[in-house]
Amino acid sequence: MSFDQLRWYSNVVMEYNPGSYINLDFDEHNTRRFNRHFISFKASIDGFKHCRPLLFLDGTFLKGRFKGNLLAATAKDGNEGLFPVAFAIVDSENVQNWASFLQNLANVVDGDRVLTFVSDRHVGIIESLPTVFPTAYLAFCMQHLQRNLKDKMKYVNKLYRVGMVSKLRACAYAPTVTAFSEKIDAFIQSGRHIAINFLQDLEPHRWANAYFRGKRYGEMCSNAAESFNNWIKEVRNLPITHLVDAIKTQEMNQMSERRGASSTWAGAMCPVMESKLDKAYSDERSWIVSQSNDDVFEVHSHPSVLVDIGKCTCSCFQWQINGFPCQHAMVAFRNSGNNLNALVEPYFHVSTYQLSYFHTIYPIPTVEKPHANLKNYVILPSVVCRPPGRPKKKRIPSKGE
Template sequence: MWNVHGRVENANGFFYIRKLNNVRICSAEVRMMNRPHMSSDLVADLIVEGVRDNPLTRPVHVVRDFKFGYGLRVSYHQAWLGVEKAKGEIFGDYLMSFDQLRWYVDVAKSCNPGSYIEFECDDDTKRFKRLFVSFHCSISGFNYCRPLLFLDGTFLKGRFRGNLLVATGKDGNQGFFPVCFAVVGSENQDNWHRNLGLVEVLPKVFPMAVHAYCLYHLKMNLRHHLRGMFYGLKEKLITLFGKCAYAPTEETFHQCLVELKTKDGSRVEKFLDDIPYDHWSNAYFRGQRFGEIWSNVTESFNSWIQEERHLPITKLIDSVRIKLMRKIAKRRELVNKWNGLICPKMVSKLHDGFNTSRPWIVSSFGNDVYEVHSHPSVSVDISRRICSCGELQLKGFPCTHAVGAIQKSGHDLSLFVDQYFYIQSYQESYSFPIYHVPSIWKPDCNVDGDSEVVLPPLSKKQPGRPNKKRIRSNGEKVRQITCSRCGKVGNHNKKSCKEAL
């Protein structure tokens, strides 16, 4: 008996309910929240704007929103299909996006002269192999940044997975500066040539450069190497390892190293055998790291493109281009508001050094050589830019002792700061434009008009720990956890774990 009748009024476009008989005679048992007409197409239509605002929308979010927003129960499969269709409508098809690269690469290079964009696919299988992208603005702007490259890779989250390899620099104000990136089917030595193969390939690509490992990843590897050890001792060893890495002089380094090996000699020595000192310690590093011992700048880039990692490949590349274009424009506006010679963050470091060195007594020995009576006291040679603490040589930036000595000498402090930290260099690094790529030229079919299209790479299952499960008597799946200390499966008390050790 329940029915409703309504119509749209042409005069104002409003929907009017003309008749409503709100009487239900069906029992509660037959009222169901599942609706057979709630297809994935309808789900896609309802969530398309939400997906446009948030490309990271997940099917579980759709199921929850339909439950609380509409009072309807949508299956996970319907929600997943709806999300995929909405993404396809907004960002394009994942499959055809690989073939659209042929069009995009040509147009992007013609619109941005001086850019290096190379796209490769397998001649036999016609499957995607790799794509390398470095825009002209990044290539030319890097000349005014510190000569440091931070290399890392991350997984893509789209339907066909793959890896994103990135090389990032740092500008004069400590901000990350994207230099180039590549999308590859997998992270291997061949792809890094154009960490499995990175260490082997670096001497070939950069024969005159020196390479250092990220301290964060080394600590994570050491923590894994010391698994099963008492937690307090393990963390103490990791802290001592960090002190060795930061030690600016060989004497300080070996003092920390002796203490480190004394605590647990055999396991730590075995770990250190695989990593030469010049690849991780400040004291033995053969180049200049400008105080950089972490590769967290690449993590900043990965966070910067967190949403884009879920997009089809052509949309991914163009979205990174757009973000880079906006970043350049924003930093151009920012630098126009600065005054002075040195970038603000580096000026702040100079002020901190000045405030720290104010209580110290500085004695002159002539020829711009000074002794700073700190704890401990050090000698500073201003003309040669050498401090016995070692930090001035490592960072290319006045340490606290050097700031005190320079102030005593009466010289201009800014003259002892490397050019990379000058506002002028910062301005030059963002002075090169990046241009738009009009999608109006985008063809409706494959570029050459032939029947062959570029296919996606064969996606591989990402490495990870298998999820072991068992079945309860009621049919419910339960995850089983293996103890990392004794290897037993399931819950057990600490006593049995210690006995196993």
């Protein structure tokens, strides 16, 4: 019944939240089986325009009678908060469903911004993303890479595993090609055939800071996507229409709460970012600063670096990598006389944050919901598939058979 109610629910969402995007897909001509249901509310579509052009992709299992998976695209607001953009219920996490999800997502996000996606290495994402988002960048989640590396070292010494993972992280975080080359050599020498095998199909431009050309604002892991999965943990066992509506209610409440909270913020920066700025600004450094012109400074750290406040760059590359002023920039700023807020991207400003939550997700009343009629069902549930690796139960014959 709940699968068939998606028809009614989709229509009502568009009535009360016009401008939302919904795609309900099922086999209309043969089996009438459910395939997928994609949804993005108008308030989320408009709000994402004021978040960083960064999306985290992930999927999670559903626990209801008919199983299935939930795929999600999640962003972060200017205060590092979870910002759900779109999600879909699918019969399984496969290449076809990820391709469909990304095609629907392309109808939701602003095509004028260059996007960066952070995800695991699911083949559906890797194959579909370049076609659907040809100008976007894809970064692999560091936590997934670490788990993949550990899987290749199941039967080796634990201390050795920890050391190899640490060396892999050092490669990923290295800011320059020179530093990366040094770290990757140490990784290969320590791991030998394990390291060579692990790196065989792993292009550096997908995971290493030194080679990545998109902007991921220092986000090395798909933690926002995993936070979304944890956020919906309690509703994953609900029937499908109730599940979709429960997620809608959570998004609606979150938007309302954050809209109200941000109205009381007095500063120009979001609180989390303001705290980071204050810490960096007040950090006592004995570095000497030499000034070249109004924008360019040399900070005599170890080693010394060049800071260009006008271009928002530092030769340590941390400003470019994180999209947020590094400690060298903050030290140089003290000598510049510039407005500190101008050094920080608008996405971290309170005014931009408030625009993210300016719009409203409206409730979906059920007072006019039609009564269920078995004879009028159009959509049937998807076929339940056993999770990979679970053996089929053997039937034990009864006495006399």
